[in-house]
Amino acid sequence: MDAVSFLATSVRRERERAGLTLTELARRAGVAKSTLSQLESGVGNPSVETVWALSNVLGVPFSRLVDPTPVRVEVIRFGQGTTARSEHADYAATLLTAAPPGTRRDLYQLVAEPGPEKRSDPHLPGTVEHLVITQGRARVGPVDADVELGPGDYVSYPGDQPHVFIALEPDTRAVLISEHR
Template identity: 65%
Template sequence: MDLIGTIAASIRRERNRTGLSLTEVARRAGIAKSTLSQLENGTGNPSVETLWALGVALGVPFSHLVDPPRPVTRVIRAGEGPATRSEHADYTAVVLATCPPGARRDIYRILIEPGEPRISDPHMPGTVEHAVLATGHALIGPADAPEELHPGDYISYPGDAPHTFRALAPDTSAVMVMEHI
């Protein structure tokens, strides 16, 4: 879909979400009803100012009108996704989902091999980490008192204090949720 088509679909979607008429959205945005109708039909070419005014009228950020909606279902296959490696351990974090507006959590797939443990410095105050060990065997948790986990085990611990993740078996992996309170 081209940008004008995306904008048209977004305006229709957001207007339907609010339950507002064409007349009311046009009035709130300070534009002609015919202009809004053209935009919804994909025949207009809105300026940045018009889109900002529509965003305000519809109660959404500018980006919601120009960025295509994301699918509700999202799949990241094993071995895919943005991966970041540790400098000090055989540890890889793959971001599965970032924190959407209004929420304060990120989801990662962790891959780690035996050897040097991953020692993490404290994160932002109020951070809590949750992990479910998927494969292998590991020590996870507060740096001074990690817990031994096996596949299927869950742990929650303060992420705003030093913490560790150490693989005790090859091909150890976990799903981790960082909750930012």
């Protein structure tokens, strides 16, 4: 896809994502509607000022409109990845993706068996954990406020306080996102 076609596709995609009509985007950006229409049709050659105005109104970086960053697909099959095991419980956490520079989250797949609780010490101040049970049942959350969850259930809790994960059924599985603020 050439640069003009990429820009046309990007502006249209971001305008629709923002829920704006062509007329409303043109008005907010201070751009003629005909200029925007031509741009989205792939026949315009907008100035850098026009693209900046559009990116500001759309609330996206300039680069999202002009830079065709290749899509990166990464697959980690079940049972692969870097796994850390608990010394005190039948609990394993496999890191699926670490937060790249500039972001603040890590994604884990958890597998646990009934038995001793997996107790975690507080993480960095401001850490929030988001967890979805994908199989089995577990008690999860702050030590003094854990909740029972089943398949599909979601919980969010402060990870900067002592917290637990207690599997209630064999082969309990979950996805955990640790968000660092």
